[in-house]
Amino acid sequence: MSAVTPVSPASTVVGFVGLGHMGGPMAANLVKAGYRVRGYDLSAASLAAAVAAGVEPAASAAEAAEGADVVITMLPAGRHVLALYRDEGLLAAAQPGTLFVDCSTIDVADARAAHDAAARAGHRALDAPVSGGVTGAEAATLTFMAGGGETEFVRAEPLLSAMGRKAVHCGAAGSGQAAKICNNMILGISMIAVGEAFVLGESLGLSHQALYDVASTASGQCWALTVNCPVPGPVPASPANHDYRPGFAAPLMAKDLGLAANALRAGGVHAELGLRAAELYAEFAEGAGAAEDFSGIIRTIRDRSAQDTETSSDPSAQDTEENGTATA
Structure with a gap:
C-alpha cells in the first residue's frame, strides 16, 4: 500500500x-x-x-x-x-x-x-x-x-x-477499541472507589473539601477525583455541582464496562473489580442513573450505606435475616 x-x-x-x-x-x-x-x-x-x-x-x-x-x-x-x-x-x-x-x-x-x-x-x-x-x-x-x-x-x-x-x-x-475499554474500565472502577471514599469520609466526620484537598495532591489523585469529582463543591465544573447532568452519561459507562466485561470473559482474565464495576453500573444505568452522569453512582453508594446502617441497628430486621421470619 x-x-x-x-x-x-x-x-x-x-x-x-x-x-x-x-x-x-x-x-x-x-x-x-x-x-x-x-x-x-x-x-x-x-x-x-x-x-x-x-x-x-x-x-x-x-x-x-x-x-x-x-x-x-x-x-x-x-x-x-x-x-x-x-x-x-x-x-x-x-x-x-x-x-x-x-x-x-x-x-x-x-x-x-x-x-x-x-x-x-x-x-x-x-x-x-x-x-x-x-x-x-x-x-x-x-x-x-x-x-x-x-x-x-x-x-x-x-x-x-x-x-x-x-x-x-x-x-x-481493533487496538483503538481495546485501549478504550481498558481505559474506561480503569475510570469506572476508580469512580466507584472515589465515591466510596467520600461516603466513608462522611461517616467519619470528614468534610468533602478536606478529603479532596488531601487526596487530590496525594496518592489517591485520579481523574475521577480532580476533574469529575462526585460531590458538590471541590470542583465547580464537575457534574455533581449541576445535579449530575452528564458529562459522561451512566448508560454510556455501563455500555463500555459491558464491552470490557465481555472481553475479560473471552480472554480468560481474572478481573474481579472490572466485572463487579460492570454489574454496578448496569444496575445504576437501568435505574436512578438512567439520565445522570456516571459520577452520580455515589448517591447509590450513600443510599445503600444508609440502608445497611438501618438494617444493622434494627434487631427485628436482623432476626428476620437470620431466621427467615419476622418477629411478632
Whole structure:
C-alpha cells in the first residue's frame, strides 16, 4: 500500500454520520477548522443543530459518503456500524480508497469486522474511539485511540487534531477499541472507589473539601477525583455541582464496562473489580442513573450505606435475616 499524505482542510471533504451529543460538536469543530463537512443523522433535530454549525445536510448516510475523502461515523453500537457498512450502502456509495474513521465505542471484534468490510470494498479504515465526553467534544479536547495502519493514522491525524488535543496510534485494527475499554474500565472502577471514599469520609466526620484537598495532591489523585469529582463543591465544573447532568452519561459507562466485561470473559482474565464495576453500573444505568452522569453512582453508594446502617441497628430486621421470619 502506498504512503498516504495527511489531509488538509482546503482539499478535503468529510462525510459525517451520527451527529448526536458527541458527533454534532465534533463535526462543528471540523467546520471551524476549515473542512467542508457533509453530515447525516436519523434525528432531524440533531441534523438541524449540525447545519446551524455549518455542516452541509445530506438526505442519507450514503449521500454523506458520496464524493467524500474521509467518512467519520459516531454511532451507538457495533451493530449500527456494521449495518451501515454492510447493508445500508455506506461503503458502496464512497469513491474507491476513501478513509473510513469510526469513532464509535464498539466491541473489538465488531471493529475488526468493520475494517475487513471496508478493505473488501476497496477502502481504508481506522477505529478511533474517543475519551473526554460531551465537554471534550464541544471544547475539541478529546483523546483519540486509533487502531489500523500507520498510513491511515497519518492521513487522519489532522482531522483528529481538529476535534481533540491528543491522538494515539495504538496498533493494528481493533487496538483503538481495546485501549478504550481498558481505559474506561480503569475510570469506572476508580469512580466507584472515589465515591466510596467520600461516603466513608462522611461517616467519619470528614468534610468533602478536606478529603479532596488531601487526596487530590496525594496518592489517591485520579481523574475521577480532580476533574469529575462526585460531590458538590471541590470542583465547580464537575457534574455533581449541576445535579449530575452528564458529562459522561451512566448508560454510556455501563455500555463500555459491558464491552470490557465481555472481553475479560473471552480472554480468560481474572478481573474481579472490572466485572463487579460492570454489574454496578448496569444496575445504576437501568435505574436512578438512567439520565445522570456516571459520577452520580455515589448517591447509590450513600443510599445503600444508609440502608445497611438501618438494617444493622434494627434487631427485628436482623432476626428476620437470620431466621427467615419476622418477629411478632
